[in-house]
Amino acid sequence: MTTSSLGTVTEGSIAQPDQHDNLVIEAPRNRRKRPSGNRSKTNFEMYAWIFMRMSGLLLFVLVLWHLLIMTVLDGGVQKVNFAFVAGRWSSPFWRTWDLAQLWLAQLHGTNGLRVIINDYAERDGTRFWLKMLLYMSSFLVLLLGTLVIFTFDPNLT
Amino acid sequence: MPKAPAGTLYRGREGMWSWVAHRVTGVLIFFFLFAHVLDTALVRVSPDSYNRVIDTYKTPFVNLMEVGLVGAVLYHALNGVRVMLIDFWSKGVRYQREMTWAILTVFVLVMAPGAYFMTKHTLEAIFGSAS
Ligand code: HEM
Numbered sequence: 001m002t003t004s005s006l007g008t009v010t011e012g013s014i015a016q017p018d019q020h021d022n023l024v025i026e027a028p029r030n031r032r033k034r035p036s037g038n039r040s041k042t043n044f045e046m047y048a049w050i051f052m053r054m055s056g057l058l059l060f061v062l063v064l065w066h067l068l069i070m071t072v073l074d075g076g077v078q079k080v081n082f083a084f085v086a087g088r089w090s091s092p093f094w095r096t097w098d099l100a101q102l103w104l105a106q107l108h109g110t111n112g113l114r115v116i117i118n119d120y121a122e123r124d125g126t127r128f129w130l131k132m133l134l135y136m137s138s139f140l141v142l143l144l145g146t147l148v149i150f151t152f153d154p155n156l157t
Numbered sequence: 158m159p160k161a162p163a164g165t166l167y168r169g170r171e172g173m174w175s176w177v178a179h180r181v182t183g184v185l186i187f188f189f190l191f192a193h194v195l196d197t198a199l200v201r202v203s204p205d206s207y208n209r210v211i212d213t214y215k216t217p218f219v220n221l222m223e224v225g226l227v228g229a230v231l232y233h234a235l236n237g238v239r240v241m242l243i244d245f246w247s248k249g250v251r252y253q254r255e256m257t258w259a260i261l262t263v264f265v266l267v268m269a270p271g272a273y274f275m276t277k278h279t280l281e282a283i284f285g286s287a288s
Contacts, residue, residue, distance in 0.1 A: 053244070056237045064234055067227050072274045077214045077223060082204035085197075102194070109187035116180065137191065145194045148201050156204060 048111050055108040062101040086154035095149055102145045110138040171257040179236045182229040189226055217279045224272050231267060235260035 071077050088094045113134055121127040199207040213219055239256045243249040249256075 053241050056234075056241065060234050060238065063230060067230060071223060071227055072271055076275050076278065077211075077220065078278045080211050080214070082200060082207045085200055085207070105186075105190055106194075109183065109190060112183045113187055116184065141191060141194045144198050148198045152200060156201075 048115075052108060052111060055104045059101070059104055059108060062097065063105065066097075066101060086152075089149070089152050090154065095152075099146065099149050102149070103142065106138055106142050106145075110134060171254050175236055175239070175257050179233060179240070182233040185226070185229050186233060215278070217283060220276055220279045224268075224275050227271065227275065228264075228268055231271075232260075232264055235263055 070080060089098075114131060117127055117130045117134065121130055196210045197207075199210055214223065236257075239253070239260050242256060243253050
């Protein structure tokens with residue numbers, strides 16, 4: 001056992017820079033002491049990993065179809081205006097579509113950025129505050145977007 | 158900085174660069190989504206303020222950036238499928254390099270007509286309409 005800035009780490013789970021030939025990559029299913037010292041007792045990272053793939057699959061259809069309709073077909077973005085939005089959102093189908101798209105994309109993107117912050121922000125304080133900023137802005141975007149879809153008024157002047 | 162371990166799937170060549178591009182496009186799309194929810198929220202303020210902000214999307218310069226954004230989303234989506242095939246398809250790792258070239262081919266085939274229709278109006282405005 002050694003101690004690093006991450007806490008207690010089992011020997012052999014860390015790449016030795018001078019031993020390229022016998023780099024050990026542990027089988028993922030082997031249970032070992034977590035580098036963060038058992039702070040996390042849940043499988044959050046595994047569920048996040050699965051969520052990235054499930055949401056990615058759904059977003060593939062939702063987002064690409066959205067872009068095709070809004071930016072390519074029928075004059076592209078030139079046709080888009082308030083009346084066009086009112087026409088689409090008169091249908092519960094497209095409101096549901098846009099709501100699902102909003103939530104999946106925002107959560108998928110937020111988790112993606114969480115991973116990226118963990119990768120690059122090395123100081124604990126920096127990591128913490130960047131993630132707080134991320135979660136706050138995501139919360140606001142989800143709240144605002146959801147409110148707009150549910151309270152849209154086609155007769156607004 | 159510790160030295161990177163040798164022998165990873167992600168070191169160098171197509172495997173690494175497709176990952177870099179996936180990360181860069183993911184961040185780009187995320188920030189655009191933030192702006193996009195805000196501009197769409199103007200439909201709740203007034204039709205006029207929404208139309209004014211959407212009109213900026215119709216200008217030649219922003220129209221060009223739109224092609225870049227759609228390209229970023231398309232790449233990220235196609236490469237996301239490649240990542241999932243690497244994860245779940247038994248031959249995925251073996252064919253990861255071939256899949257990179259396959260998605261780039263699909264990318265070009267979709268973007269060529271896509272970019273044309275996206276910028277049709279802008280092109281006609283700049284070079285004059287045929288009709
Ligand atoms: C259109 C369909 C999409 C698909 C198929 C897709 C697929 C994926 C997959 C499978 C991953 C995980 C990659 C990994 O674990 O190595 C990922 C990561 C990511 N995605 Fe998406 N995604 C899509 C849309 C989006 C959207 C709309 C956003 C932004 C709001 C986004 C932002 C990100 C970010 C920031 C990451 C993290 C990148 C990284 O860690 O390097 N994606 N995507």
